[in-house]
Amino acid sequence: xxxxxxxxxxxxxxxxxxxxxxxxxxxxxxxxxxxxxxxxxxxxxxxxxxxxxxxxxxxxxxxxxxxxxxxxxxxxxxxxxxxxxxxxxxxxxxxxxxxxxxxxxxxxxxxxxxxxxxxxxxxxxxxxxxxxxxxxxxxxxxxxxxxxxxxxxxxxxxxxxxxxxxxxxxxxxxxxxxxxxxxxxxxxxxxxxxxxxxxxxxxxxxxxxxxxxxxxxxxxxxxxxxxxxxxxxxxxxxxxxxxxxxxxxxxxxxxxxxxxxxxxxxxxxxxxxxxxxxxxxxxxxxxxxxxxxxxxxxxxxxxxxxxxxxxxxxxxxxxxxxxxxxxxxxxxxxxxxxxxxxxxxxxxxxxxxxxxxxxxxxxxxxxxxxxxxxxxxxxxxxxxxxxxxxxxxxxxxxxxxxxxxxxxxxxxxxxxxxxxxxxxxxxxxxxxxxxxxxxxxxxxxxxxxxxxxxxxxxxxxxxxxxxxxxxxxxxxxxxxxxxxxxxx
Numbered sequence: 001x002x003x004x005x006x007x008x009x010x011x012x013x014x015x016x017x018x019x020x021x022x023x024x025x026x027x028x029x030x031x032x033x034x035x036x037x038x039x040x041x042x043x044x045x046x047x048x049x050x051x052x053x054x055x056x057x058x059x060x061x062x063x064x065x066x067x068x069x070x071x072x073x074x075x076x077x078x079x080x081x082x083x084x085x086x087x088x089x090x091x092x093x094x095x096x097x098x099x100x101x102x103x104x105x106x107x108x109x110x111x112x113x114x115x116x117x118x119x120x121x122x123x124x125x126x127x128x129x130x131x132x133x134x135x136x137x138x139x140x141x142x143x144x145x146x147x148x149x150x151x152x153x154x155x156x157x158x159x160x161x162x163x164x165x166x167x168x169x170x171x172x173x174x175x176x177x178x179x180x181x182x183x184x185x186x187x188x189x190x191x192x193x194x195x196x197x198x199x200x201x202x203x204x205x206x207x208x209x210x211x212x213x214x215x216x217x218x219x220x221x222x223x224x225x226x227x228x229x230x231x232x233x234x235x236x237x238x239x240x241x242x243x244x245x246x247x248x249x250x251x252x253x254x255x256x257x258x259x260x261x262x263x264x265x266x267x268x269x270x271x272x273x274x275x276x277x278x279x280x281x282x283x284x285x286x287x288x289x290x291x292x293x294x295x296x297x298x299x300x301x302x303x304x305x306x307x308x309x310x311x312x313x314x315x316x317x318x319x320x321x322x323x324x325x326x327x328x329x330x331x332x333x334x335x336x337x338x339x340x341x342x343x344x345x346x347x348x349x350x351x352x353x354x355x356x357x358x359x360x361x362x363x364x365x366x367x368x369x370x371x372x373x374x375x376x377x378x379x380x381x382x383x384x385x386x387x388x389x390x391x392x393x394x395x396x397x398x399x400x401x402x403x404x405x406x407x408x409x410x411x412x413x414x415x416x417x418x419x420x421x422x423x424x425x426x427x428x429x430x431x432x433x434x435x436x437x438x439x440x441x442x443x444x445x446x447x448x449x450x451x452x453x454x455x456x457x458x459x460x461x462x463x464x465x466x467x468x469x470x471x472x473x474x475x476x477x478x479x480x481x482x483x484x485x486x487x488x
Contacts (some may be wrong), residue, residue, distance in 0.1 A: 023401035023416040024448060025346075026360065026378045026388035030405050030414045031101055031115070031452055034166065036346050036364070037269055039178035039255030041105070041113040041168045044456040046412070048101030048117065051450025055094030055418070056442065059370065059397065060086055064426040064438040074429045078137060085130040088152045092125040098450060103166075105456060115166040115180075127154040129196065140208070146201030153195040153214075158339070160186040160276060161246065166253075174260065180253040185246030186276040189219045189339065194286075213288040216330075217337055219247065219278035249276030251341055267348040272341040282337060285330035356380040372397050383407065388416075392444065399444035412454045418446035 025036040031046045066081040067074055101117035129152035131143065140148055161184070168178035195214035201207075251274025259265040348362040362374040376390030384407045392399045403416030422439040430436055439445065 021448075022364075022374055022392055022399070022446075023376075023388055023390055023403040023418050024414070025362075026376050026390060027386055027403055027405050027414060027416070028378070029386045029412065030450070031103055032098065032414075032448070032450060034115070034168075034178070034180075036271065036344075037255055037267065037348075038166060038180045038253040038271070039168060039176050039257050039267065039269060041178075042103060042454075044454050045104040046101070046455070047453040048098060048103075049451045049453070050100070051098040051448070053094065053096040053098075053446070053448040055444075055446030055448075056092070057094075057397065057444050057446075058089075058091045058442065060084060060089035061091050062440075062442050064428075064440045064442065067426060067428060067438075069427065069429060082134060082137060085133060087130050088127055089130060089133065090125060090127045092123075094123075094446065096121045101452070111170050113166075113168040115164075115168075117162075117164050117166075119162050119164075121162060122157075122159040124157045125155065127152060129153060132197075135199075140199050141201050141203075141206070143201075146203050148197070148199040148201075151196030151198065153192065155190075155192040157188065157190045158186070158276075159188045160184050160249065162251070174258060176257040176259075178253075178255050182251035182253075182274060184249030184251060184274065184276055186249055186278055187220050187244060187246050189217065189276070189278050190221060191215075191217045191339070193217075208294045209291055210294075211289060211291045213286070215284070215286045217278075217282075217284045217339075219282045219337075220280050222281045247277055247279050249341075250274045255346075263352050265350045265352065267346070267350070269346045271344045271346075273343055275338050275340045277336060277338045279336040282334060284333045284335070284337060287330050370394060370397070376401075392418075397443045398441060401446075407454070410453055410455065412452045413450075415449045416447070419444045 021032070021036045024030060024033050027033050028040060029043045031042045031048055032051070034040055034042070062084070063076075065084070066077050068077050069075075097120040099118040099120060101115065103113060103115035106112045106114060129150045131148050132150035132153065134143070135148055135150070140146065162182045163185075164180050164182045166178065166180035168176065170176050193215050197210065197212040200209045202209075251272055253269070253271040253273070255267065255269030257265055257267045344365045346362060346364040348360055350358050350360045352358045357377070357379045359377050360375070362376075363371060364374060365371060372392050372394035374390055374392045376388060378386065378388045380386045386405045388401075388403045390401045392401070398421070399419040400421050401416065401418040402420050403414065405412060405414040419441065421441040422445050424440045425437040426440050428436040428438060
């Protein structure tokens with residue numbers, strides 16, 4: 001039981017391949033901002049200390065918006081809940097650990113930048129079709145033409161480690177490009193896909209026709225629930241659990257930036273082109289049932305002969321059990337299999353407002369595999385503080401994010417929160433005078449924090465005051481400062 005609870009906890013507290021990086025992508029001081037922009041380099045060399053990210057995203061599951069509190073207590077507005085459903089309703093949870101990272105500019109003109117890092121990632125998501133959620137409230141005959149289409153059921157759990165090596169270069173004054181290659185080691189994987197049930201009810205005869213099927217793939221799960229005491233990797237401690245070799249994989253990120261003028265830059269990037277070959281404890285199975293039709297019990301002359309009713313019930317029960325047996329009998333396989341990583345892309349236009357501020361508009365693939373729009377502003381206060389404010393919208397995601405990076409001497413600390421609106425809480429009254437608080441807008445909940453030792457930062461050179469020009473000097477590279485009369 002403890003091992004089962006451990007597996008459920010791991011499935012429920014998982015990550016989505018560092019996709020919750022909307023705010024940090026605009027903090028170009030921070031090394032982690034290159035996760036979404038591999039063609040950009042941080043402001044200087046760095047040695048990254050361990051950091052963490054936790055996040056949640058959904059395009060539907062926001063219970064605080066369905067509640068109504070009165071003097072009698074808190075009730076759920078079912079109509080509001082059903083009206084907010086989509087054809088596909090997804091929920092994702094996120095955990096990522098940045099274990100270590102390093103980056104440095106190379107070459108006489110510092111044209112090239114190399115980086116290396118190790119991160120631990122777990123990904124999980126669950127998807128439910130809208131008809132499946134509506135079914136308990138509407139009944140099978142409450143759908144248009146009596147057709148219940150619950151064919152979009154899905155779930156996935158994936159845990160892997162990434163060793164990545166990145167290269168970024170300023171090709172010329174206008175073009176920059178970057179590549180990042182990941183060597184992956186997969187530890188656990190489980191997926192439910194192509195799962196669903198179709199339940200059709202004939203509007204004239206009220207007969208039912210039910211079909212269903214599913215596919216399951218798992219790998220590396222035995223170490224989580226081994227029945228021998230002390231044999232599971234988790235029972236041997238974190239070092240033994242994380243020290244396993246894992247299954248091999250690879251991934252590639254690439255990006256390019258074009259700056260047509262000093263005021264504008266255009267960027268495009270793609271991340272996650274890769275796959276993992278699952279080999280350890282691999283197991284797959286598929287189910288596909290034949291259509292079962294049920295048109296009621298043939299009662300016949302049961303009032304005259306009670307045995308007729310018994311015969312009809314026995315025949316119906318036998319047909320149902322035979323269908324259930326065929327529907328639950330899998331076609332298993334222990335062959336290795338390969339899974340692809342979720343591919344993400346990002347398009348961004350940046351309007352530079354001098355050297356210390358910028359506005360940007362971006363289109364990107366969001367956490368729930370949908371395109372979202374992002375509008376943001378980045379600003380700097382001196383050489384010690386950089387802030388970023390951004391708003392995301394699309395497919396049920398509405399998030400106002402804020403983040404900052406600060407220099408504490410040679411150390412750089414950053415914190416980002418992708419949905420500041422989640423601070424608005426709704427009180428749910430429970431029995432025995434207990435109260436539960438839920439965020440009103442939970443479309444995106446994400447927080448990330450990290451610390452790096454930064455070296456080799458470029459010094460910001462302030463422009464001269466009005467009416468003052470200079471030649472290079474020790475303070476302003478070139479020579480002696482010269483004052484002139486201002487022009488009128």
